[in-house]
Amino acid sequence: SQQGEEDPQALSIQEGENATMNCSYKTSINNLQWYRQNSGRGLVHLILIRSNEREKHSGRLRVTLDTSKKSSSLLITASRAADTASYFCAINTDKLIFGTGTRLQVFP
């Protein structure tokens, strides 16, 4: 399977803590994208990192990409209860191939 595989499957933390989610994949990619899905809602695009980039920041989000290890990580700093959601990585090979996601629960 080419799909991204995410680790951990579920993560529970307290507000203010950092959350780190990892994604591994098996094929060559054009870019890798991270999405968030709040319960019962659509997918929200968070960040896109291209295959020639190693790190990217957007607000409290930091994404790294290691193409030699075929892995990426998403770090959410100073988490908030509103960050509670499922997070998906998606590798782009001409179409998006999603992982199974990480369920993040942030407790107030």
Place this chain on the structure above:
Amino acid sequence: EAGVTQFPSHSVIEKGQTVTLRCDPISGHDNLYWYRRVMGKEIKFLLHFVKESKQDESGMPNNRFLAERTGGTYSTLKVQPAELEDSGVYFCASSQTGAHDEQFFGPGTRLTVL
């Protein structure tokens, strides 16, 4: 600017019936995609339109699924006849310049086949 919209938000049908899902992409987006998430599994690509043409339909599960995008605007996804395993959430997404760029997703249609 309106985002991607999908209709209906939820559909409950019996096995053997027909259901048609609709997606309206962001205005001006030539690229339109369909994905689905079956219970507990990953979100899977179904197909990709560029304007009215099917660019990639490699993810379509079988010939019970028919997607159209007449006129290159909105798209429909018809399931006929529906089977139990078709239950899941069907997402539509659109992008402006191609498959390599950010895709904007709709809220999804939850399909339940009884």
